[in-house]
Amino acid sequence: MLKTLAVFFLAGLCEIGGGYLMWQWLKSGRPGWTGLVGALLLALYGWVATWQPTSFGKTYAVYGAIFILMSLAWAAYFDGFRPDRFDVYGGVIILLGIAVVLFWPRL
Template identity: 40%
Template sequence: MTAFAYIGAALAEIAGCFAFWAWLRLDKSVWWVAPGMLALALFAYLLTLIEAEHAGRTYAAYGGVYVVSAIAWLWIIEGAKPDRWDVIGAAVCLGGAAIILFGPRPA
């Protein structure tokens, strides 16, 4: 469930932000903002589904998933193939997220 919530949140956040980008930078209709706002609300909701004691740790770990998802968006949606630095950076971020999520903590 955690992986699906993180991935869903990342896709919702990127889609919501892209809606504003499309409106303000790509000269799309202001009506792009409405589904963008819904996507951003979905993003916030999905992060609340993650079982964690502290919201900050949830958000910190989410950052790594977001970076990987943004690189995937770059490639799949925008058609720009990631370079090796994109891939290395995303791997480092995802590794950091794994340390945050799976690091041993006192009970």
């Protein structure tokens, strides 16, 4: 279970970090190497996601939920975004959904 969550977390860091660097390059006038590193991280994200043992569809469904949570955390840490109570409620609901899809016992 921990390996599965660690791979999702690593994939999230690659995708969100890569997207953030591309954003900084294109929207904030950062140097070209920022965009290059962002592009490399985005490519790495695609590779890291394949490390999951589940099917493509299930992997991306769960990852989508993790992406939402990590994006809120990234925005709070790097952009000064302050989640309100509805962001927190939504995050809790998403965590419950991840638990059901990924870890609920199957018959």
